[in-house]
Amino acid sequence: MSLTIHPIPAFNDNYIWIVHDGSHAVVIDPGDAQPVKQYLQDHQLDLTTILITHHHYDHVDGVSELCGLQSCDVFAPQDQRMPFAYQAVSEGDDVCISAPKLELKVVETPGHTLTHICYYDQLRLFCGDTLFSAGCGRMFEGTAEQFVSSLNKLKNLPPSLLVFCTHEYTLSNLLFAQHAEPDNTDIRAHQNTVNDWRSEDKPSLPSTLALELKINPFLRTHLPDVQKNVSHHWQTVCDDETRCFALLRKWKDSF
Ligand SMILES: [Zn+2]
Numbered sequence: 001m002s003l004t005i006h007p008i009p010a011f012n013d014n015y016i017w018i019v020h021d022g023s024h025a026v027v028i029d030p031g032d033a034q035p036v037k038q039y040l041q042d043h044q045l046d047l048t049t050i051l052i053t054h055h056h057y058d059h060v061d062g063v064s065e066l067c068g069l070q071s072c073d074v075f076a077p078q079d080q081r082m083p084f085a086y087q088a089v090s091e092g093d094d095v096c097i098s099a100p101k102l103e104l105k106v107v108e109t110p111g112h113t114l115t116h117i118c119y120y121d122q123l124r125l126f127c128g129d130t131l132f133s134a135g136c137g138r139m140f141e142g143t144a145e146q147f148v149s150s151l152n153k154l155k156n157l158p159p160s161l162l163v164f165c166t167h168e169y170t171l172s173n174l175l176f177a178q179h180a181e182p183d184n185t186d187i188r189a190h191q192n193t194v195n196d197w198r199s200e201d202k203p204s205l206p207s208t209l210a211l212e213l214k215i216n217p218f219l220r221t222h223l224p225d226v227q228k229n230v231s232h233h234w235q236t237v238c239d240d241e242t243r244c245f246a247l248l249r250k251w252k253d254s255f
Helices: 035-044 063-070 144-155 171-179 184-198 210-214 222-235 241-253
Strands: 006-010 014-020 024-028 044-053 073-076 095-099 102-108 117-120 122-124 161-162
Touching: 006 063, 006 161, 024 073, 024 241, 035 044, 035 063, 044 063, 044 095, 102 144, 102 161, 117 184, 171 184, 171 222, 171 241, 222 241
Parallel strands: 024 044, 044 073, 122 161
Antiparallel strands: 006 014, 014 024, 095 102, 102 117, 117 122
């Protein structure tokens, strides 16, 4: 049975990804129960599993209500801020779901929060707020060293992976990316594509890792060109990856 993966819009710009086989479903980061309940009802699906990437309210606030509807397994990183019962998973763990049939590996990606995790298999990456298309999450809790090391883990996954980000931030991220890398023609080309999609109200996601490696400046802080632009913006010397990431993140925070 092939799997359908669909973005359920929530709040202003969140996507709650649902994976289903026509009868059973998994949701990732249900920050709001209502739109998920509606989708389950419309498509006559049983929710078997909830996967959580990190503790922020817009990723977890729907969990208790969804678990109250029918019993389902909840997987999340160990963090006392999770307001529900769950099975804790950590680096290298396999999450084996029988319905729909899905086996995902866990990778720890501190940076946006200290206990953030992502889930991936041979085809797809569910990256929470660690990675956005053409951007990355804000650095609320981790250090630049941690965030760079987390992004490098994701960069080493197969480039063909579909990347399921949780926010529709792509156009504003691309606008910043253009400033960070004015000579990067891939960024401009993708901006045109995404403009077309968004004007038809289509999501810009999923992306692919291969595309992100070309258009996402936060995955490119090891490159001399990006370091040169960051140095120029801050009128400083920046010739290493971690410092470049920190200064790029700071630049984006006030963009
Ligand atoms: Zn978050």
